[in-house]
Amino acid sequence: DAGVIQSPRHEVTEMGQEVTLRCKPISGHDYLFWYRQTMMRGLELLIYFNNNVPIDDSGMPEDRFSAKMPNASFSTLKIQPSEPRDSAVYFCASTGANVLTFGAGSRLTVL
Amino acid sequence: AQSVTQLGSHVSVSEGALVLLRCNYSSSVPPYLFWYVQYPNQGLQLLLKYTSAATLVKGINGFEAEFKKSETSFHLTKPSAHMSDAAEYFCAVSGGTASKLTFGTGTRLQVTL
Numbered sequence: 001d002a003g004v005i006q007s008p009r010h011e012v013t014e015m016g017q018e019v020t021l022r023c024k025p026i027s028g029h030d031y032l033f034w035y036r037q038t039m040m041r042g043l044e045l046l047i048y049f050n051n052n053v054p055i056d057d058s059g060m061p062e063d064r065f066s067a068k069m070p071n072a073s074f075s076t077l078k079i080q081p082s083e084p085r086d087s088a089v090y091f092c093a094s095t096g097a098n099v100l101t102f103g104a105g106s107r108l109t110v111l
Numbered sequence: 112a113q114s115v116t117q118l119g120s121h122v123s124v125s126e127g128a129l130v131l132l133r134c135n136y137s138s139s140v141p142p143y144l145f146w147y148v149q150y151p152n153q154g155l156q157l158l159l160k161y162t163s164a165a166t167l168v169k170g171i172n173g174f175e176a177e178f179k180k181s182e183t184s185f186h187l188t189k190p191s192a193h194m195s196d197a198a199e200y201f202c203a204v205s206g207g208t209a210s211k212l213t214f215g216t217g218t219r220l221q222v223t224l
Contacts, residue, residue, distance in 0.1 A: 004154075033211075043201065043214045056211070091154055098143065098162055100203075100212055102154035 004103035006092050012109045018080040021106045023092030024073055031095040034067055034077050037105070038088045049075065082110045113138040113204040117215035125223050130174075130189040132218045134202030137183065144185040145203040145212065146176055155201060161185060172196070197222045 005024040013019055025032045033048040047057040052069045060067070064083070069075040079086055087110050093102045118133040136142055143162045147155040159170025166178040172195075176187045187200060199219045203212040 042216045045211070045213075048211060093155075098160065099157055100145070102147075102156070104154045 004092055004094055004101055006090075006103035006106050008106055009104065010107045010109075012111065013082055014111050015083055016081045017110075018078065019082045019086075019108060019110075021077040021090050021092075021108070023075045023077070023103060025075070025092070025094030026096065026101055027073065029094035029096040029101075030072075032069060032075050033093045033095070033100070034075070035091040035093065035102075036088045037091060043091075046077070079108075082108075084110045086110050113140075113142060113206050113213050115144075115202045115204045115213060115215040117200075117202050117218050119218055120216065121219045121221065123221040123223060124192045126194055127191050130187070130192045130196065130220065132187040132200050132202075132220065134176075134185045134187065134215060135183050136185060136202075136204045138204055138206060140206045143205045144176075144178060145205075146170065146174070146185075146187050147201045147203060147214075148172075149199045149201065149217075151198075158187070158200075192220075192222045194222050194224075196220060 007022045030051050034046040036044045046059045047067045049069045067077045089105045089107050091102050091105045093100050114137045116135045145160045146158040148158050149155045158174050159168045161168050161178045169175045174189045176185050199217045201217050202215040205212045
């Protein structure tokens, strides 16, 4: 199993641009999570899905953030428009058998 | 609701010394507890988990943790630190499943010669 796969690993963009982060969870896992990690706030849960359905998006900071999971093997996190304060590492994770497995993360820098 | 508190954002030990990273939890239901490790520029990796079975849990890389309900603690230990243990360690709690974890703020472990 290749684990949780995230792309891109690094993204540098300018303020106001749209950013799309992608995630492929582990096959068979029925929960998918998006986290954001910054020095100031640590690890924050943004949103999570169960069987492709969003369950809790209370951690999504603003309407500029949106997430979708069109099928069991793919999810996106979109930021439009991006701002410098969105610079962070974004992690996708999926869970099965009581183990949360993380991807390697997408490091976003917004100039 | 669940929460965890990690005491000490930075811990420094000598190579070969005991590692002790502290975690206290709060949970309104019997908790599931986890320790994760994060190496630089990588995602979080599960070290060990407690899911209401044995209170002493052994994990990877020689780490273990003991669930103490009376102290609401789940401290992480390793008898002898190795240079490769230098990383950030996160304690996490969930309310009975692994479906939604709440993470602590992390403890950065430094290992010196």
